[in-house]
Amino acid sequence: MSLPNHYVAGTTRHTDVTLFTGDLDDTPAGYTDRDALLAHLDRQVLHGSKSRDFASAYLTTKDGTRAPRMYRINSDTLGKCEYVQLTNKQYAAVMVIDIDVPGTAGGHPVNLNDEVKAKFSQLIAHNMGPAWVGINPVNGKCQALWLIDPIYADVSGQSRHMALLAAATHTLGQWLGHDSHFAHRFSRSPFYTGDSPTAYRWYRQHHHIRRVGDFLKELRTMTGQEQYTKPRQQFSSGRELITAVKTRREEAQRFKALSQDVESELAGELDQYDPELTQGVRVLWIREGRAARDETAFRHALKIAHRLRQSGQRMTDAAIIDAYEQAYAIAQEIGADGRKLELPPMRDRQTMARRVRGYVTQAKTHGYVSASGGKQATATERKALATMGRRGGKKAAERWEKDPNGEYAQKRRETLSKTHKRKRIQGLSNRQKVGQFVTTFWIETDRLPSWKEIQKETGLSRATVARHMATLKKAGELPTD
Structure with missing residues (x-):
């Protein structure tokens, strides 16, 4: 052109x-x-x-x-x-x-x-x-x-x-x-x-x-599109912001407690109305006609452990293993695809139960959300809270220095004492767990397990295993070759 x-x-x-x-x-x-x-x-x-x-x-x-x-x-x-x-x-x-x-x-x-x-x-x-x-x-x-x-x-x-x-x-x-x-x-x-x-x-x-x-x-x-406007500060003072955050957290905690009560009470009954569940178990599939038995059983055991914890019941090995075996049997029944029943040995099931219990007890949620409006703190509010938190730390240090035996210091010591006690009991439980495994392993194999084997069994870090092994050896509680 x-x-x-x-x-x-x-x-x-x-x-x-x-x-x-x-x-x-x-x-x-x-x-x-x-x-x-x-x-x-x-x-x-x-x-x-x-x-x-x-x-x-x-x-x-x-x-x-x-x-x-x-x-x-x-x-x-x-x-x-x-x-x-x-x-x-x-x-x-x-x-x-x-x-x-x-x-x-x-x-x-x-x-x-x-x-x-x-x-x-x-x-x-x-x-x-x-x-x-x-x-x-x-x-x-x-x-x-x-x-x-x-x-x-x-x-x-x-x-x-x-x-x-x-x-x-x-x-x-x-x-x-x-x-x-x-x-x-x-x-x-x-x-x-x-x-x-x-x-x-x-x-x-x-x-x-x-x-x-x-x-x-x-x-x-x-x-004709909406213009961006910078979020304005919703609170006239830092004290008002802190009060609002505390109120949101308390509302969220009350809502969480209520939802947990309802879940623990109704979860088992509602399962029977879920069309994707078979006798309360959600079966996972590798392909049509072939079920993922181990994955199905593990997920069901994890779900049951969460429910036990929410209802305030103990997460015993027996309860978790029973849930695992039930789900495995259902997956085998409807999706065996010519395979024989191949349940893991009891020792592996006990290890699975301990790991499930660890996953549940260590689960955490992040952030806070208002139960009523579902609104999270804005970036400006979080920054203000962090700044006030640093200033609050300085004020707390001043209180410690001015009156180490006052009401504030006594309450803080009480909180620290509870924390230390919980950590002490947790450490004792882990040490007993290590000692029991080492003893059982020695009886069955006539040798002491390696640190890597202890880590795999207990789920503890190498440093924690080393610390507990040193304590048990010093106390003479380890079997000798």
Whole structure:
């Protein structure tokens, strides 16, 4: 297609026929336009690729690492690169949108999709039009560039300005019908000077530079989207914030206690109404007709252990093993797939019971949620609480120094005493567990187990096993070879 003979704002006139271009200028970009774009990018080199084989855009260094092929902006080889990276993780001076809506062949603004042209016209009417538009001459798809105030980020690529650019790119891209898989790394190069028939045809529209925040705000106003507003502080003082947090926590604790009571009371009865359960057991399948017996049995034993704990009952080995065996038998009955019953030996089942008990007792929940509104503390509130917590720690230290025998100090000592007592009892329980296993192992095998075997059996760390073994040896409670 030859260049149009006459240009009118927003139209291309071929003799007597007027075609709509979406108010885009149909004058191809020249060398002066490209120099202005390079000056705005403020880069001495650019990472380019001569084709869609982006692997060739990297070279292998002497130490075996991969490095990008960089091209000087004033070199002729940059003009041979059909793709280029206009931005990177640490720096961006343009916003790139890849519009994946096909139009018609030709490579001119008139060949763009009608809906895309209408939206470009709307942007231009609000002084938000693209600075550059590149059009695929084969299918009428395009890429658009907006010049922005340069923004920066650290080595990880994280900064508030980069997050703002990502939000603006996503909002504008969704409205224009962008390619959601476009990685915003390699894009079509406006500096390409080769003769590829599929190279994009570029048209410079203006040199206006926009602030990303202002652009995003105006875009949301134009498209009728809700504007972002910074959350305001909801509390007039730190004391009010602390009181609100305590109230939320107390409500959550009451709700949790109530839900646990209901769960322990009704869980067994409700199982019979669940269509996915077989006699109260959820059977897992490897494939159709073949059940995952061990996985099914272990998960059911874990569920029963949780229920025992919630109802205040002891999680004994017998109760957990019974649940395991029941689930295993049901899985075998409905999904044996020709396999014989292969229950693990009793010793392995006892080990499984101890591990299940450990999983349940060590389970923790994170964060607090209000039972009524389900609202969590905002980032500002959490920061304020952390600051007041540090100040509270300083005040507590002052109380200790001023009155070590006062009411505050006595209460803190009482709390610490309870904590130490619980830790002492837990340590005694673990030491007895280690001693019992070592004794049983020695009776059965006539040798002492290794530390790794003790760790595997008890689930304790190497340091804890070493400490308990030293204590038992010093007390003479270990069998001798």
